[in-house]
Amino acid sequence: MSTTTPPTHPQRAGLHRILIVGGGAGGLELATRLANTVGRRGLSEVTLVDRYPTHFWKPLLHEAASGHRDPASHHIEYAALARRHGFHFVQGELEALDRSECLATVGPILDLNGNDVLPRRLLRYDSLVLAVGSVTNFFNVPGAERYALPLENVKHAEEFRQKLLTACIRANHLREAGAALPEPTVNINVIGAGATGVELSAALRNAINLLSTYRLNSLEPERDVRVRLIEGGPRILPALDQRVSAQTHARLAGLHVDVLTATPVSEVRADSIVTVTGTELASDITVWAAGVAGPPLLKALDGVELNRQGQVLVDKTLQTLSDPRIFAFGDCAACPSSIVGVFLPPRAQVAHQQAVYLSQSFLRRLTGKRVDRFTFRDAGTVVSLGRAGALYQGDFGLGLRSLIVGGRAASGLYAFVYRRHLFALAGLTRMAIETVSQWLRARIRPSIKLH
Missing domain, CATH: 3.50.50.60 (FAD/NAD(P)-binding domain)
Structure with missing residues (x-):
């Protein structure tokens, strides 16, 4: 039986506590950006919570499933990134919120025998950001x-x-x-x-x-x-x-x-x-x-309004409708688009732009400046077909037909999206080293995992 420990991470006086739940592409980028801005300026303490110890970029899962990419070579250790950039990392899954006390309950980590490795913990926050991604929507199809x-x-x-x-x-x-x-x-x-x-x-x-x-x-x-x-x-x-x-x-x-x-x-x-x-x-x-649909854990969060797909309803500043201290973005959030009644799609570039926006808006909030609304700017979509190439569609809001690009240009754009993600997390030097390392591994190993 797991016990609950008091709030962790002793705080420095006067710091605004930002708690980010979910270390996917958006959540991890936001934690990194905030640590490099409001954290380094002594305005806030940033904590990231995720149930796993490592991060793998979700758009590459099809390559891992087919054996073209070994996840072990592309994992990012949360603890290592936290140490490098200056935010806290807490492993565990969000279980409950006490909105009146601004307390989040993080579940225990168990070993193979069901014993506590880490107990249930309580984390205090001044601002809570939900970035817990999505789960598969089976639409109640039997079996x-x-x-x-x-x-x-x-x-x-x-x-x-x-x-x-x-x-x-x-x-x-x-x-x-x-x-x-x-x-x-x-x-x-x-x-x-x-x-x-x-x-x-x-x-x-x-x-x-x-x-x-x-x-x-x-x-x-x-x-x-x-x-x-x-x-x-x-x-x-x-x-x-x-x-x-x-x-x-x-x-x-x-x-x-x-x-x-x-x-x-x-x-x-x-x-x-x-x-x-x-x-x-x-x-x-x-x-x-x-x-996709919102994760089931969102239904257990008292007072957080959801849409029919189980996603958190947010306004144009990505704040929840019921509590301005709670934000949500990425796949788990139903964010209004420029079309009335239509939400932004669950795409990596949406989460990336929202992470950039939130990092900037928190800095403005904490320095007493006005916060603008979030505006999504579609940079286009690229679909990879492996050795059959890739296709890119760009919509630039000019009332013209979409631009369609194929060939090496589209394949290059597809690779660039992942490099941009690495750059946002690790910086130019580490991204370049990682790129060269992956290129070398591809030259000395089979192009597919064989075991």
């Missing part, structure tokens, strides 16, 4: 939560990669043994054709080809492994321009990905999925990438 894999974190990505590797090794062995096998032998279904589903499908095709080249020589990727991308709507990438959708569809077909549009899923079973028309599709591995 989906039980049998379909989400792709929310490194654990999920590794679970999928192991299932993929196991299925391919088994099929290769049976081919070597001369067994009579159905064609295809392995069926992988990716449900949801947004950016995550599209990028994962493309990465899987390349991964299976590499597995055949490096290790599984009897496996014929196109014959033995079917990759389906299933979308309930009329086209893939529904949030983007129809031209991007059409070009991406064609490139996926060229990669031998079976794209099924206008095919809503009504049930997920252990070895198949069922569409609304009653068609049963064989499935050895099912991935659910069809939508």
